[in-house]
Amino acid sequence: MQFDPKIIERLRLNLSGDQSHIVIRSAAGGGAEATGYSFGIEEEYFLADAVTGEAAILTPNELFEAANWSTGGQVMREMLQAQIEVATNVHVDPKDAREELRFLRREVSAVAAQYGLVIMACSTHPTASWRASQPTPKPRYFEMIENLQVIGYRNMLCGMHVHVQLPQPEKRFPVMCAMIPHLPLFLALSTSSPFWNSENTGLRGYRLAAYSELPRTGLPELFEDQQGYEDYIGALVKSGVIPDESHVWWAMRPSFRHPTLELRAPDVCTRLDDAVSIACLYRALVRHLGEMPETPRVSAVERAIAVENKWRAQRYGTDCSFASRDGAVPIAEALDRVIEMVRVDAEALGCTAEVESCRDILRRGSSADAQLRAFENSGGDLRAVTRWIAEETIAEASQPSAPAARDAVN
Numbered sequence: 001m002q003f004d005p006k007i008i009e010r011l012r013l014n015l016s017g018d019q020s021h022i023v024i025r026s027a028a029g030g031g032a033e034a035t036g037y038s039f040g041i042e043e044e045y046f047l048a049d050a051v052t053g054e055a056a057i058l059t060p061n062e063l064f065e066a067a068n069w070s071t072g073g074q075v076m077r078e079m080l081q082a083q084i085e086v087a088t089n090v091h092v093d094p095k096d097a098r099e100e101l102r103f104l105r106r107e108v109s110a111v112a113a114q115y116g117l118v119i120m121a122c123s124t125h126p127t128a129s130w131r132a133s134q135p136t137p138k139p140r141y142f143e144m145i146e147n148l149q150v151i152g153y154r155n156m157l158c159g160m161h162v163h164v165q166l167p168q169p170e171k172r173f174p175v176m177c178a179m180i181p182h183l184p185l186f187l188a189l190s191t192s193s194p195f196w197n198s199e200n201t202g203l204r205g206y207r208l209a210a211y212s213e214l215p216r217t218g219l220p221e222l223f224e225d226q227q228g229y230e231d232y233i234g235a236l237v238k239s240g241v242i243p244d245e246s247h248v249w250w251a252m253r254p255s256f257r258h259p260t261l262e263l264r265a266p267d268v269c270t271r272l273d274d275a276v277s278i279a280c281l282y283r284a285l286v287r288h289l290g291e292m293p294e295t296p297r298v299s300a301v302e303r304a305i306a307v308e309n310k311w312r313a314q315r316y317g318t319d320c321s322f323a324s325r326d327g328a329v330p331i332a333e334a335l336d337r338v339i340e341m342v343r344v345d346a347e348a349l350g351c352t353a354e355v356e357s358c359r360d361i362l363r364r365g366s367s368a369d370a371q372l373r374a375f376e377n378s379g380g381d382l383r384a385v386t387r388w389i390a391e392e393t394i395a396e397a398s399q400p401s402a403p404a405a406r407d408a409v410n
Helices: 005-010 031-035 061-071 094-113 139-148 169-190 207-211 226-238 272-291 300-319 331-341 343-349 352-356 358-364 367-377 382-398 403-409
Strands: 013-015 022-024 039-049 075-077 083-087 117-120 160-164 252-254 261-263
Touching: 039 094, 039 272, 039 382, 061 075, 061 083, 061 094, 083 094, 094 117, 094 272, 094 382, 117 382, 160 272, 169 226, 169 252, 169 261, 169 272, 169 300, 169 331, 169 358, 207 300, 272 331, 272 343, 272 352, 272 358, 272 382, 300 367, 331 343, 331 358, 343 352, 352 358, 367 382
Parallel strands: none
Antiparallel strands: 013 022, 039 083, 039 117, 039 160, 075 083, 160 261, 252 261
């Protein structure tokens, strides 16, 4: 495959000596220290009519083929035809990750425009009707729809997934369990789904409420150890319930396809910088827990509190307070505690600025807050909401140097 040298340069990548594959420039020659806790980001978007803002129902294969070509194979379909997914390469430098995510949004947006469509980075489309949704014409998705029935058609939901590779793979399971109490924070910071089927749900993050209809969702189960988790997966596979562990859709899981711990709790962020900030906070926390001599164990009580806090994140987003054994903890205080806890890790990973910028999300609000403001300022016009989402999705991709000016407007 031929690689466009302009794209290679823009993404801060190098070609291998034989010119056959890409090398992350920031990791080249850096040894194990440079590549420790490498990460990647996956984002799902809605495809919508460029004029009306309505979610697409049928989407041509040619669109995905063209987007795949222009991005070097980093675009794929999702279960429903109104959805499209992008995935970054593996990164160690957050600036490279941001640049690539910017590139992906811009390229997919440009291809979608050729078909009269826009991309929308939000976890529920404000006006889409799930009753009109159509499955993607692939055997895997037809089988999933056949199994899930109406719940599959109701899966008009988009999310963000963050993969982090641990230097010691055997730590993926204990770190996943230790991460459970922190999952509601990632959701609260990312909320982008206040509307569902043209209704104001009253929730900042409705996506996980709808997603909970699917089996094997929610927070990870508290198995005694890695073997217990493997026994659970083995029982489901042997019983013909699932073909493999990729059909376990928890808010966090050991990835089936990659040697990573995959965060799945967040809504997809409309603002690109928010996505990178949340990904870096997660990465730093994975390193913090992974480097501890003994990974903390989470009790059944702590998991139950986390389940309650997940609901509070869905309901209140950036305005929530979290339950704890010592009483209510405002989200700003919870975030400050985590940032302080991972300070050394963020410095080691070169992402201190990105981790600190999570406070900016609380200062100006998440996508859900901006959507609700657009709704109120327009007198309840959901078209104003869809316009804001479509414009903001690519605002940082097309004008990366002016985030402050946009924040002042939004």
